[in-house]
Amino acid sequence: MAEIGERARIKEKLSPLFKDKILYPSVIDDYYHSKSEYGLVDKAWALMLAKQGLLSKEDCREIISAVDNTVETLSVDELDGGREDFYFNFHTGVLSRAGKAGGKLHVGRSRNDVKPAVLRMEVRRAIWDIMDALIDLQDTLLAQAEANLETVITNYTFYQAAQPTTIAHYYCAVLHGLLRDFRRFANAYKNTNMSPFGAAALSGTSIPIDREIMAELLGFDTFITNSHDAATSRDYLVEMEMDAALMMNSLSRVADDILFWCSDGSQTAALDGSTAMCSSIMPQKKSPSGLQYIRGKCSHSAAKVVDSLLALKNTAYTNVSDGAEVLTALWDNVDQITVTLRFLAEIITGLTIKKEKAYQSAASNFCTTSGLAEYIALHNEGVPFSQAHTVVANILGKIMAEESPDIHKINSELLRMTSKEVLGREIQMSDEEINSVLDPMNHLQAKVSGGTPKPSDTALMLKDALNEIKTEKKWLSDAKKKVADAYAALKI
Numbered sequence: 001m002a003e004i005g006e007r008a009r010i011k012e013k014l015s016p017l018f019k020d021k022i023l024y025p026s027v028i029d030d031y032y033h034s035k036s037e038y039g040l041v042d043k044a045w046a047l048m049l050a051k052q053g054l055l056s057k058e059d060c061r062e063i064i065s066a067v068d069n070t071v072e073t074l075s076v077d078e079l080d081g082g083r084e085d086f087y088f089n090f091h092t093g094v095l096s097r098a099g100k101a102g103g104k105l106h107v108g109r110s111r112n113d114v115k116p117a118v119l120r121m122e123v124r125r126a127i128w129d130i131m132d133a134l135i136d137l138q139d140t141l142l143a144q145a146e147a148n149l150e151t152v153i154t155n156y157t158f159y160q161a162a163q164p165t166t167i168a169h170y171y172c173a174v175l176h177g178l179l180r181d182f183r184r185f186a187n188a189y190k191n192t193n194m195s196p197f198g199a200a201a202l203s204g205t206s207i208p209i210d211r212e213i214m215a216e217l218l219g220f221d222t223f224i225t226n227s228h229d230a231a232t233s234r235d236y237l238v239e240m241e242m243d244a245a246l247m248m249n250s251l252s253r254v255a256d257d258i259l260f261w262c263s264d265g266s267q268t269a270a271l272d273g274s275t276a277m278c279s280s281i282m283p284q285k286k287s288p289s290g291l292q293y294i295r296g297k298c299s300h301s302a303a304k305v306v307d308s309l310l311a312l313k314n315t316a317y318t319n320v321s322d323g324a325e326v327l328t329a330l331w332d333n334v335d336q337i338t339v340t341l342r343f344l345a346e347i348i349t350g351l352t353i354k355k356e357k358a359y360q361s362a363a364s365n366f367c368t369t370s371g372l373a374e375y376i377a378l379h380n381e382g383v384p385f386s387q388a389h390t391v392v393a394n395i396l397g398k399i400m401a402e403e404s405p406d407i408h409k410i411n412s413e414l415l416r417m418t419s420k421e422v423l424g425r426e427i428q429m430s431d432e433e434i435n436s437v438l439d440p441m442n443h444l445q446a447k448v449s450g451g452t453p454k455p456s457d458t459a460l461m462l463k464d465a466l467n468e469i470k471t472e473k474k475w476l477s478d479a480k481k482k483v484a485d486a487y488a489a490l491k492i
Contacts, residue, residue, distance in 0.1 A: 046064055154367050182472050201231070203227055268358045372434070394418050
């Protein structure tokens, strides 16, 4: 069977550099990542043509057999950059295996709706892969949070001890962000899972095809109404990449926090040996290098968004070859994302929290003193928080000026003296009362605003998160099943 149109006669005239270094790499990439999708599209198109009376059952059966054989047997050696893209390489393979029936397949359609359909099928598969890894990390965070509801650590701002919190509350905060990430990916999936068939080149076709059948056969939720939009839009891919970049940015921040917990300055946590390395010269060092790899890898997703946006910027709102550059490193980006999600889950699972040391640090580094200011304002009528804050700040100023500052030097006498200086009145609290207020867990238990590190608050948030994760899992399972059922029905 001759190749399509003039391609057989002009391919040898192509510049070797154009053919082998620009076109061929994308052909190879599609071969490894999109071959099965091209086969599914061809089978669906043949079945739709048969349903519409545009193709006999015999020809449909012959085409489907040829498509299956092409998917199974098409080898790299048969690929040629001179055919411009993988579509023509694949279609040439089908034609060579289908005989006369093969020529009836490419009616009422164009590369301009075939390739967007394949890309949308790839992107939805990519979103599934990311969602699977994302849910695994969510499960890990949930389990570790539930096990650490009362594990107190110090929260830092500006790398200074700020207020006490718990590991559970921190992990819950990260989990809430990942739940939003999942919702963003679900929305990207909705914008992705739409069939472009019926666009043909751009303006539709006079052949009486059925767009709804094509959407159903390939597991799409619906079809894109405007034929021009169907053929030319790539925003759904960039949306997925933006969602991924936003999520990876958050993962980088988490990695940086854990890196600090493992530092000599914090000594809150330690990585197990499977995700840390030893220095080549300093035997005392257990370097948490895995966390730095995560921080580094998170940069690639942001770069991919910029890469895609610039590939589309200043191009006509039509089918342009520049758009092919959006596909560059698509699956490498997805691989980096899923590996990073799963590796962070490994790190968190193997992380040892030095609970007693962390608690004692929170009890001694003055991070509970904001609670003392709140307590004074709450239990002393006529003392606004700003003045209570000043009293406590002046107390701390005196203690911090000493060579060995110690939170236990905050006592009833110092409070009476300082409040008299600042307010002109004495505030009465016993030493036992002051020590109780400054205790890290008491500090947390005093919270009444909701959503706080108080164990009961965090437990409620984790319960809600668990229910949302269950909903995510069902959504993802249903989405995969719908497509799998559609694919299974592609036979005659």
